[in-house]
Amino acid sequence: MTWPPAPGPGATSTPEQLARLAEPDADASAGVHLQRQRNANTARAYERDWTTWAESCAAVGIPEVPATRGRVTAFVRWRWLAGHAPGTIERNLSVISDGHTQRGVQIDRAATRHGRAVLDAEVRTEAEQGLPPRGRGKAPAVTVDRLERMLLACPDTMDGDRDQALLLVGLGIPARRDELSALRTRNIEDLDAHLRATPLFGKRGGRTVPRTVTVTDRETHPGHRRPGRMDPTTAARSSAASASDELIENATIGIGL
Template structure:
């Protein structure tokens, strides 16, 4: 290729000075500025992460450190062999549940990717470890071993919700629990999402409430919550009754608060664990033997909405599930298994 003439070269657009340097040619000053930006961005990203996720990652890392200590290997040595050995250790020696081991694998990989480690784990190594975990689970199922862990949270169906709410009581504790259950059901809340709600996230609308779920495991979402037909189970009325009784006025304060045994509402918000415990306690108070958890109101909304014939896109707008979510498919299956269109046995004439 011929070189441009001096006259033609003068007509070429000038390149920005920064583009003249390759990363290997950056000066120490530029490297320092870029490192400072990286550190600041990491700190900011960590600040956006829900507290329960941060705690889970920290727990996963402690388990990994203990495992690496036993094998006398560096914590940064996340290879195909070490990750498989980690799965074997958790499954056979600690007898952890399938979902717990899967989550701990993810926690280790994510932690290694972040400072101060900066280690990118080979996806094939992670995939190999998960394949081994699946094999162990299949072997356990074939041997008819009992499922490990507490299993999926039972869905709090509409009839369950009505019964639980009716037995919450009329004192300040009951008013709070009723509002938390009904609003949690209406926005398909995880326990951390309930605990993370601030007053500013719940806005009045002529049709009900607009609830912005800012603290979420996935993407934030805004859920329009309409007035209910039944005053006993209306989430809008229940929320307003609690807001008045608790005298919540500061927009930056938690929507749901701790209550002293004397009945005095405290300024501190509920922890995710406490929010889940209150839902469990409400179920026990209503006489249910199965333990409802913080996730029960979420799965209950998805199940009941599908039973009412709501489109999965409308349901996912409330739950925040991504398109094609396998978790949402599980909720759908509870209802669809008895639907004439989805059950090939119905209408055959058996």
């Protein structure tokens, strides 16, 4: 779709522009734009999940769509017996449903509901048998002591300055792992009193970085909160002053608890 010239600031749209916005292909253009903006990692994960479903269908000689209750149940059991975590199988089911929508095929919602019920039953059975939960589980809370150990593990180098800034800014926003690993100095706006970070990925847009990071110190003060000992704004400015954007873009984060 070719867009007419946009009006200048304070101007109103012309009849021609309003008519073009109402054209049928405007919706299609919006869909294409959203797809291009989608996180590439998420798109690859969805593609892998759909390929898993497609290969399982091909193995027994049935079509990929539409999914039936029996086929979805067999798929869940197959993935479970292969040792996959509940979260992985749950994502597989979501991708199967999404894949039908993308192909213009209506999926029987009762089939996916039954598949999830089968998965829940498998999880309960293993729990009753005293087996440990599958998957990584919930990440441990970041306490003041753990944060200090991570900060102290950062070397007194340019890379160490960067890692300290990423830890404190990421905790302050807060940021998901993919948002933090893709954060660049150009994505952080210095507003004097505070910073505003706009990660490349994620659904929440720009977020204000607080002057201090507050975390729960459950190890020594259960139920109480106290501020972290470092200012993320100062750490980010120090990192920006000691490194170029190119170096930060090409660096990787290697810090663990």
